[in-house]
Amino acid sequence: MEGLGRFGDPAVLILTSLAGGPKHGYALIKDIEQLAGTTLGPGTLYAAIGRLEQRGLIEALAEQDRRRPYRITALGADALRSYLQHARTVTTAGLRRLKALA
């Protein structure tokens, strides 16, 4: 998620949510609340959506009743997979070190 600045974390949450299927803004906020216990504000959500769309990591689908769903692209799925694998490596190492510390 390089180059996304402070929108890196919201971007990961959005990609993770969209990995479960296309969603519009409100559905994304609710899904991320359930998924991570974090409530994204509408300004933060759309700042991250704009960046993800610009980088081709997500794409917009046809608008339905002023709600526009988004879906993750193949590029987005690759970026998310690579990020999560890296995070898993760090998490595993961190937990192992903490276990040794205790």
Added chain:
Amino acid sequence: MKGLVKLYPLRWRQRYEGELRRLLDDLQPMPWYTRMTTAVDLLRGAIDAHLSMEPTVNPQTRAALRRGTTVGLIVSAVLAAEIVLSNVVFPSTDDNDGLSVLVSYLGIFVALCYTGVLAAKVTTRLRDLALAGAVAGALIGLLAIGTFIVVDNVFIDIVSQQQSKIDGLANSGMTSMRDYINASLRGALIAMTLFLAAAGAGLATVFGTAARHATREPKRPTIN
């Protein structure tokens, strides 16, 4: 709150305004504290959209503007808390707020000087220092008077007991305290925003330049 969407750049709104407005509809009803945090989130998003959607802005200018915006928002938040505390939570009916006003102005000017120092770390251009200071000053003026407009209107029963307001209303020739307060604050909104933007531009330029000179490496002696 939907009015804040108008603060986004036109190009951004052409693409996302409809769906963002729909999202704000979907999120209703909101408790007052969620409305406040959502408003701040939208304001931040609008600033970000302006900074990120303008490809012609030099990266140094953009970085300096971000620092100016951050300082402006932090100082505004502190001032908003001070305004609410001194006018609503611990209201006073006499005119003994001279010291707190003086401290507030001093704090604002120090913050504007510091904006220049922060901006000098990311830009070498004088114009960027001035812009960062102007943005910080304008935000502080706009949001501080904006806070007064909200506080004075929402808690008019409390603030209308202040002696300065009673005297001001008597001298204004108006009959309504709300009209008097709003007329005063409308003028202050423009005057304070312009004044602090100008002060910010000047102070940030002077102190940013001084900081740059102070941190410049001393010339190495040459051996002939």
